Structures are given as structure tokens and as C-alpha cells.
Amino acid sequence: xxxxxxxxxxxxxxxxxxxxxRALAAxxxxxxxxxxxxxxxxxxxxxxxxxxRATIFRTLEVLEALEVMERxxxxxxxxxxxxxxxxxxxxxxCSRCGRTDEIDDAGLRSVVGEIARRTGYRVDEHRxxxxxxxxxxxxxxxxxxxxxx
Amino acid sequence: xxxxxxxxxxxxxxxxxxxxxRALAAxxxxxxxxxxxxxxxxxxxxxxxxxxRATIFRTLEVLEALEVMERxxxxxxxxxxxxxxxxxxxxxxCSRCGRTDEIDDAGLRSVVGEIARRTGYRVDEHRxxxxxxxxxxxxxxxxxxxxxx
DNA sequence: GGCCTGTTGAGACTGCGTCTCATCTGTGTT
DNA sequence: AACACAGATGAGACGCAGTCTCAACAGGCC
Numbered sequence: 001x002x003x004x005x006x007x008x009x010x011x012x013x014x015x016x017x018x019x020x021x022r023a024l025a026a027x028x029x030x031x032x033x034x035x036x037x038x039x040x041x042x043x044x045x046x047x048x049x050x051x052x053r054a055t056i057f058r059t060l061e062v063l064e065a066l067e068v069m070e071r072x073x074x075x076x077x078x079x080x081x082x083x084x085x086x087x088x089x090x091x092x093x094c095s096r097c098g099r100t101d102e103i104d105d106a107g108l109r110s111v112v113g114e115i116a117r118r119t120g121y122r123v124d125e126h127r128x129x130x131x132x133x134x135x136x137x138x139x140x141x142x143x144x145x146x147x148x149x
Numbered sequence: 150x151x152x153x154x155x156x157x158x159x160x161x162x163x164x165x166x167x168x169x170x171r172a173l174a175a176x177x178x179x180x181x182x183x184x185x186x187x188x189x190x191x192x193x194x195x196x197x198x199x200x201x202r203a204t205i206f207r208t209l210e211v212l213e214a215l216e217v218m219e220r221x222x223x224x225x226x227x228x229x230x231x232x233x234x235x236x237x238x239x240x241x242x243c244s245r246c247g248r249t250d251e252i253d254d255a256g257l258r259s260v261v262g263e264i265a266r267r268t269g270y271r272v273d274e275h276r277x278x279x280x281x282x283x284x285x286x287x288x289x290x291x292x293x294x295x296x297x298x
Numbered sequence: 299g300g301c302c303t304g305t306t307g308a309g310a311c312t313g314c315g316t317c318t319c320a321t322c323t324g325t326g327t328t
Numbered sequence: 329a330a331c332a333c334a335g336a337t338g339a340g341a342c343g344c345a346g347t348c349t350c351a352a353c354a355g356g357c358c
Contacts, residue, residue: 016324018336037314052338057315073222075274077346079314092270101268107260112279115255120284121241125224127278130261135269165304165355186345201307206346226315228345 004029006083009068020051024059028069033083034100040081072100072129090127094134096141103130153178155232158217169200173208177218182232183249189230221249221278239276243283245290252279 006025011017027043028035037060044051060081063069072080072091082091082100090108092101108128116123133141155174160166176192177184186206193200209230212218219231221240231240231249239257241250257277265272282290 016335018324020337041314050338052340053314054316054339055337058336071226075276077220092264092268092272094270095273101270103264103268106264106267108257111256111260115241115252115279116281118255119241119250119252120287121243121250121279121281122287123241123279123281124244125280127224127276127280129276130264130270130272131274131276132265132270132272138269138271167305167355169306190345199307201309202345203308203347204306207305 006063006068009066010062013066015062020049020055021059023049023051024056028081028083032099034080034098036078036080074129075131090129092130092132092134094137095131096133096137099134099137101134155212155217158215159211162215164211169198169204170208172198172200173205177230177232181248183229183247185227185229224280239278241279241281241283243286244280245282245286248283248286250283 004022004025006028007017007022010021010025015021024040024044027040027047027049031039031043037057040056040060041053044056060069060071064071064081068083070082070084070091072082072093074080074093080093080098080100084091084102089102089104092103094100108126112123112126115121153171153174155177156166156171159170159174164170173189173193176189176196176198180188180192186209189205189209190202193205209218209220213220213230217232219233219240221229221231221242223229223242229242229247229249233240233251238251238253241252243249257275261272261275264270
């Protein structure tokens with residue numbers, strides 16, 4: 001259980017490996033790595049982990065700072081938390097089952113460079129988020145399978 | 150005053166041109182078209198427009214549906230509202246002065262297509278947001294002027 | 299002017315996230 | 329193994345964005 005990459009990351013960064021943190025790491029892992037804060041809270045309460053709201057948010061904050069997790073705002077306004085590797089990347093979210101995948105640059109860098117050149121902005125940061133249906137949800141859906149943007 | 154594009158859009162869509170809506174349209178325009186809900190609220194109150202919180206949010210919701218405005222989530226977690234044209238596009242936000250510019254596709258479409266092909270997802274929607282310094286903030290800033298991503 | 303329906307404001311309400319503070323617990327030290 | 333201390337925690341107050349309800353109001357068409 002301590003081999004959890006989340007626990008490892010906390011340890012490496014010099015954070016204490018406390019009970020609540022280990023419990024949350026396990027919970028997060030069991031969620032396939034993505035969830036809303038509300039879900040995590042409800043589950044922690046249901047399992048009687050004795051972990052307070054404040055601790056949950058604090059831990060998520062730490063994990064975000066460690067780049068182990070990322071907070072994503074869906075177009076619906078919902079906010080989800082996603083486990084990810086500490087490297088620049090973007091997310092692909094299945095709007096039916098909630099599955100998320102990481103995607104790399106895929107040529108975006110040059111698009112951003114082009115925009116900076118055209119507008120005169122100095123671009124420091126960018127976010128790209130894609131939403132759609134993952135392969136398995138596509139399979140179980142009778143609708144069109146074409147790719148659009 | 151009624152020539153405001155916001156008022157026009159409301160009218161064209163069959164919404165009533167009420168006092169509160171005209172007042173808000175004027176306020177929004179005076180903000181250079183971008184602001185947080187809190188700013189709009191405070192200003193409406195300060196100017197004693199007699200416009201309630203509910204009406205403000207309702208109006209923003211309508212304007213968003215009409216694609217006259219867009220809601221953007223900044224990396225900081227702050228949520229801003231931006232006036233924009235009703236066409237698919239993306240936003241460039243100056244992290245110092247808050248200025249926003251619209252940007253078109255700029256080659257992003259092919260990046261998205263490439264990602265869809267690679268992952269097997271059917272991509273229905275995407276968001277690209279860029280953050281950095283606008284030309285005038287760059288000018289008044291002694292720091293580096295290089296373009297990075 | 300009058301009517302009808304869409305719109306409004308006040309304020310209750312919800313829910314996320316933050317903050318405070320007294321208490322507790324990892325963890326390095328001895 | 330016990331100690332000490334800083335970091336971590338939980339309970340609950342708090343703040344704030346956004347939603348909802350509902351009675352009252354006011355555009356816009358007659």
C-alpha cells in the first residue's frame with residue numbers, strides 16, 4: 001500500500017506520511033484517479049475514515065503542488081481532480097464515463113508559438129482540454145462515430 | 150445606448166429588453182467586456198442600479214447561451230466572463246491587466262484531429278486557453294520578452 | 299389602457315472551499 | 329524507548345458563488 005505513487009511523492013517531497021494521507025492516497029487510487037471533491041468527501045465519510053473536509057482539500061492542494069494531481073474545470077462547470085504524471089500535458093475527458101487520458105503536445109507547441117507571434121503576447125501558460133467519447137463508450141453507443149471538433 | 154451588441158442580441162433572440170438588462174449591458178460594455186461576477190455585482194450595487202444578484206446571474210446565463218459571452222476558468226481558479234463573437238474560438242488572457250483577446254483556430258483543428266486519431270476518442274468539444282502578458286504589459290515590464298509555452 | 303407572460307428582487311438556501319485553533323502525531327534526536 | 333517540536337489534523341465557523349422560490353412587476357402586443 002505504501003508503494004502508492006502518491007505516498008511516494010509525498011515522502012520524496014518531505015511531507016509526513018500520516019494516516020489520513022495514506023487513507024486518501026488509497027481512496028484516490030481506487031477512483032481510477034479521477035473524481036470530484038464531493039465524491040471523495042462522501043466516500044471518506046461512508047468508509048468512516050475519520051478524515052475531515054479540511055484535510056481532504058489540504059491534501060489535494062499539496063498533491064496539486066507536487067504535480068501529482070491536476071484540477072480540471074469541465075465546460076459544465078464541474079470541477080474534477082485527475083491523477084497525472086508531473087510533466088506538461090493535456091487532458092482528454094470522456095463526457096459519458098468520466099475516464100480521462102493524458103495527451104502530449106501533439107503539435108500544439110507550434111500552434112501556441114504561431115499565436116504568440118501573431119498577437120504580440122508573451123504566452124506563459126496554456127491549457128488544452130478535450131471532451132468527447134472514449135473508445136469503449138463509442139462502441140456502446142449507436143450514434144455517429146465521426147470525428148469532429 | 151440601444152445599439153449595444155448585447156441589447157441587439159437579446160432583442161433578436163426574442164428576449165424582452167428590460168431595464169435591468171439594458172443596465173447590465175451598459176455595465177458589461179464599460180468593463181471592456183471582461184470581469185468577474187463579483188465585480189459586476191459590486192459595481193451594480195455601487196451604482197445603485199437596483200439589479201439583484203439573481204438577475205445578474207440569469208442575464209449572464211442568457212448571454213452565454215446566446216454565445217455573446219463566455220465563462221472562462223483561469224488557472225488560479227478565478228472565473229471570469231468575457232464578451233465574444235458567436236463563433237468557435239479561443240481566448241488569450243493577460244495575466245497582469247486582465248485584457249482578453251480572441252484567437253481563431255490557428256492550426257489547432259489538425260492537432261485535435263491528430264489526437265482523436267491516436268487515442269480512438271471521438272472528440273466533441275475542446276477548449277484552449279492561453280495566459281501570458283499582452284503587448285502593452287510586456288512593454289512596461291523589464292523582464293525577459295522571449296516567447297515560451 | 300389592459301392583459302398576459304416573461305422578468306425581477308429579496309432573501310433563503312446549497313455547496314464548495316478556506317480558515318482558525320486547540321489537539322494530536324510523525325519523525326529526528328537522544 | 330521516551331522526548332520534543334514542528335507539521336498535520338478535525339470540528340466547525342466562515343465566506344462566497346451561484347441557485348431557487350415566490351410574490352410582485354413591467355414589457356409588448358391587443
